[in-house]
Amino acid sequence: MINFPVLVLNQSYEPLNVCRVRRAVVLVQGGKAEMLENGTGFIHSTSLDFPVPSVIRLAYMIKRPRPQRKLTRLEIFHRDHFTCQYCGKQTNQLTLDHVIPRYRGGEHLWENVVSACIPCNRHKAGRTPAEAGMRLLHPPALPRGDRFFYIPYRYRQTQSQWQKYLPQ
Ligand SMILES: [Zn+2]
Incomplete structure (x- = not known):
């Protein structure tokens, strides 16, 4: 006990x-x-x-201190499950794409960087998705794990009194 x-x-x-x-x-x-x-x-x-x-x-x-994950190529690929965020192809041959291109004022932030396969990156080039006629699978965001304290799953199942204090 x-x-x-x-x-x-x-x-x-x-x-x-x-x-x-x-x-x-x-x-x-x-x-x-x-x-x-x-x-x-x-x-x-x-x-x-x-x-x-x-x-x-x-x-x-x-x-x-909030654990801040560093914005690296690999972290972006992991967040996107190694999937091109334009065509949905899963591949190791990925590049980083700035949704709003940097020279157009797009920032190097989680919310503006996605994984893109090489053909999609070439096709999009220096354009916005709308200009290139491309659509993102998901709006890019900060990885989930950075938002909340992680409660092990077994506790979520067994500790009913904790439920109302935990984020859903
Ligand atoms: Zn692609």
């Missing part, structure tokens, strides 16, 4: 990480966190019976 997982929320209620009951109890008893949900059962110690926490919220704000 002391090793059961506990969801730790920032003061802002944003999920931060998962710890063990042992650690969560220390935080709550030390006034560093409050218990939002208790699981089942009690921890018995010599002086008191303490409910087993399931979700706690820190009493202070943890400033967490």
Whole structure:
């Protein structure tokens, strides 16, 4: 029971990480966190019976640097599943395409860079997709993993009390 997982929320209620009951109890008893949900059962110690926490919220704000993924060719290819974003062909022979060409003011950002196969890149050349009569499969965006703390899937399945605190 002391090793059961506990969801730790920032003061802002944003999920931060998962710890063990042992650690969560220390935080709550030390006034560093409050218990939002208790699981089942009690921890018995010599002086008191303490409910087993399931979700706690820190009493202070943890400033967490957002893990920023570097914008590299390989990261873009991975985000796009090695698929040309114009014709849908999956290939290792990919190039980076700036949707709005750089010399036309297009920026080197996740939202303006896509994977393109060599024929599509040649066909598009220095034009916008509309000018070239081409359509993107998906609007390019920051990779998903950068947005939220990742909760292991097994916890999503088993920890019903966590659901309302987790992004969908
Ligand atoms: Zn293509």
